[in-house]
Amino acid sequence: MSIRHALLALLSEGPKYGLQLRQEFEDRTGEVWPLNVGQVYTTLQRLERDGLVESDDTADEGPQKGFRITAEGEDELAAWLRTPPDLSLPPRDELVIKILVAWRVPDVNVHEVIQVHRRYLVELMQQWTRLKEDEAQFDLGFALAVDAELFRLDSVVRWLDTADGRFKRAATEPAHPVAPAMPRLRRRAGVRR
Amino acid sequence: MSVLELRHVSKIYGEGAAQVQAIQDISLSVEAGELVAVMGPSGSGKSTLLTIAGSLEEPTSGQVLVAGTSLLKTSRADRARLRRQTIGYVFQDFNLLPGLTAVENVSLPLELDGLTARKAHAIGLKALQELDLTEQAARFPDELSGGERQRVAIARAVVGNRKLVLADEPSGALDSANGEAVMRMLVAACHRGVASVVVTHDAQLASWANRVVFIRDGRMVDQTMPPPSAESLLRSGPNQ
Numbered sequence: 001m002s003i004r005h006a007l008l009a010l011l012s013e014g015p016k017y018g019l020q021l022r023q024e025f026e027d028r029t030g031e032v033w034p035l036n037v038g039q040v041y042t043t044l045q046r047l048e049r050d051g052l053v054e055s056d057d058t059a060d061e062g063p064q065k066g067f068r069i070t071a072e073g074e075d076e077l078a079a080w081l082r083t084p085p086d087l088s089l090p091p092r093d094e095l096v097i098k099i100l101v102a103w104r105v106p107d108v109n110v111h112e113v114i115q116v117h118r119r120y121l122v123e124l125m126q127q128w129t130r131l132k133e134d135e136a137q138f139d140l141g142f143a144l145a146v147d148a149e150l151f152r153l154d155s156v157v158r159w160l161d162t163a164d165g166r167f168k169r170a171a172t173e174p175a176h177p178v179a180p181a182m183p184r185l186r187r188r189a190g191v192r193r
Numbered sequence: 194m195s196v197l198e199l200r201h202v203s204k205i206y207g208e209g210a211a212q213v214q215a216i217q218d219i220s221l222s223v224e225a226g227e228l229v230a231v232m233g234p235s236g237s238g239k240s241t242l243l244t245i246a247g248s249l250e251e252p253t254s255g256q257v258l259v260a261g262t263s264l265l266k267t268s269r270a271d272r273a274r275l276r277r278q279t280i281g282y283v284f285q286d287f288n289l290l291p292g293l294t295a296v297e298n299v300s301l302p303l304e305l306d307g308l309t310a311r312k313a314h315a316i317g318l319k320a321l322q323e324l325d326l327t328e329q330a331a332r333f334p335d336e337l338s339g340g341e342r343q344r345v346a347i348a349r350a351v352v353g354n355r356k357l358v359l360a361d362e363p364s365g366a367l368d369s370a371n372g373e374a375v376m377r378m379l380v381a382a383c384h385r386g387v388a389s390v391v392v393t394h395d396a397q398l399a400s401w402a403n404r405v406v407f408i409r410d411g412r413m414v415d416q417t418m419p420p421p422s423a424e425s426l427l428r429s430g431p432n433q
Contacts, residue, residue, distance in 0.1 A: 111409070115407060115409075115414060115415050118407070119405075119407065119415050119416075119417055121396070122232070122396055122399060122400060122405050122417055123417045123418065125396055125397065125399075125400035126400045126402070126405070126417060128400070129397075129400040129401050132373075133380065150397055150400070151397075153396070154395075154396050154397050157396040158396070161234060161394070164234070165234060
């Protein structure tokens with residue numbers, strides 16, 4: 001989450017004060033991403049240093065100091081919005097590692113390990129879904145943030161379901177030597193460390 | 194008293210070498226107002242569990258009580274009547290009757306129960322209104338979108354004074370917005386006091402339930418704990 005660009009986006013609507021920026025940031029993200037006021041000021045100072053925002057020189061430092069976006073700031077924001085985040089490298093996923101390890105540890109039932117994680121994820125999803133239930137209190141920003149979280153958790157559950165099925169099939173098929181798939185993948189894709 | 198109670202229910206299909214144990218020793222109670230999701234991979238026995246819960250099929254052993262009564266102990270005619278009055282079914286492929294309009298589909302079970310056609314029609318229309326389907330009432334199933342068809346099917350399942358609604362992959366081929374609409378309707382029915390069991394492999398749908406039961410190879414292997422308040426999610430925040 002780039003606080004820097006989120007603040008630029010808010011300032012693209014017009015000049016604003018620091019405290020106002022914090023409030024609007026939290027409103028837009030449905031309070032899913034709480035932000036402390038210190039983060040807002042540090043970020044604003046850096047944006048000013050980089051020439052992406054300007055402040056009212058007349059006002060004192062503090063909550064009443066106003067900021068506005070510069071032309072460079074608008075260019076930066078437009079470029080950032082269209083730059084895809086780097087999703088090309090598989091992240092080192094702790095859950096994936098646990099399941100791969102569980103499969104190799106003697107006397108550990110990998111299906112039981114998978115179920116522990118599946119239950120935890122579904123319980124988390126139940127909590128997020130509870131937030132969706134009351135549509136009256138559900139603004140667009142909040143809805144999108146909650147949906148994003150649910151789709152992310154759902155994809156992990158789907159991976160666990162697929163892994164469960166693969167392990168089940170592998171148990172009934174004749175064993176074959178471990179293929180060097182992971183090292184090859186790591187060399188090719190350069191897995192993050 | 195639970196609206197649905199399964200006691201040590203097992204179901205075996207076939208005989209001898211061809212024998213398949215579809216579900217094994219499943220016990221489950223569902224209270225009025227509760228929405229329970231049953232999650233499991235295909236072939237895990239979830240659909241069998243639902244047909245047995247709905248008394249559409251007999252278990253090989255164990256007991257099924259709906260509102261305290263074992264429907265299987267009643268005569269065929271009584272069973273059909275009790276099933277129609279007490280249980281609503283929602284299927285993946287909607288199962289609407291093609292020759293009847295949306296409102297006729299919804300009011301049919303009421304007419305079968307002896308209500309006059311006019312009364313049944315009025316109640317059916319009201320059920321459709323509540324689900325925002327007034328405009329679709331006079332249309333035939335093939336004139337409705339997939340999402341509309343499934344909403345009509347749910348209206349049919351909850352109309353009257355049904356105590357139990359059973360749904361098998363109710364949003365099977367629907368997109369996620371329609372899937373969510375379907376789940377919201379079931380949640381609303383539960384808020385009115387209906388008990389509901391939804392079978393699904395979809396975690397996003399299951400997460401609308403008060404309780405999620407996991408089934409694997411015909412056995413119930415786990416279930417979710419009652420969730421803590423959702424407020425805890427907002428306090429922590431994913432990026433903090």
